[in-house]
Amino acid sequence: MQNIKEIEDYIVAHSDAEPKFLQRLDRATHLFTINPRMESGHLQGRILKMICRMVAPRRILELGTFTGYSALCMAEALPEDGILHTIEINDELEDFIRQHFEMSEFAAKLQLHIGDALKIIPTLDETFDLVFIDADKRLYVEYFEAVLPKVRTGGFILADNTLWGGKIVEKFAANDWQTKGILRFNDFIANDNRIEKVILPLRDGLTLIMKK
Secondary structure, eight states: OOOHHHHHHHHHHTSOOOOHHHHHHHHHHHHHOSOGGGSOHHHHHHHHHHHHHHHOOSEEEEEOOTTSHHHHHHHTTOOTTOEEEEEESOGGGHHHHHHHHHTSTTGGGEEEEESOHHHHGGGOOOOEEEEEEOSOGGGHHHHHHHHGGGEEEEEEEEEEOSSGGGGGGSOOOTTOHHHHHHHHHHHHHHTOTTEEEEEEOSTTOEEEEEEO
16 A cells, blocks of 8 residues: 555645645744644645535634634635634634734635634524534534534535544543544434535545535
8 A cells, every 4th residue: 555645745746736825824833833733734725625616605614713724725715705704712822813814815704703612603693505613522513513503404514533543443542532522423423314424534534514
């Protein structure tokens, strides 16, 4: 079997280049944050943008902004009147996120909310075409149930990290609540007849969900 890193490098080399403003954000994320691997990155970012091109959403909700990379990728595909709401619980990242949003050409399409997503979601008077879940893995089921009523029929939910580094099929510690949260979510939606779903083996797993 070929080296996975070599294959990913080949894929990246034969896909669209990372825009300059995202290169700048990626560098800053690696310089100034503790866990830069939480960033979506070049390949997943281009995939998120392409999914948004295909779905053509006008209203997007993101749970888990981190430094804003994925939000900016999805905003690239929004129409002129499109809006992306993104929620980040870590208030220490707020200035960093806002700075990089303002440095992009998509600032007017981005609405950053700082706080607990489960408290903020009910306050959003929107019907969403697409939701991207990439926040606390322990709460994926709760996030899913909170956003589903706000997603239009035929709309999509994307859930990130649903293979969780392969831990979902390995032994893990009894107190590994993140892995338990992902397993609970995967089992929950597998038996949910309100939706159609499929897991893509992209990076750490990306589940595509369509509301019936």
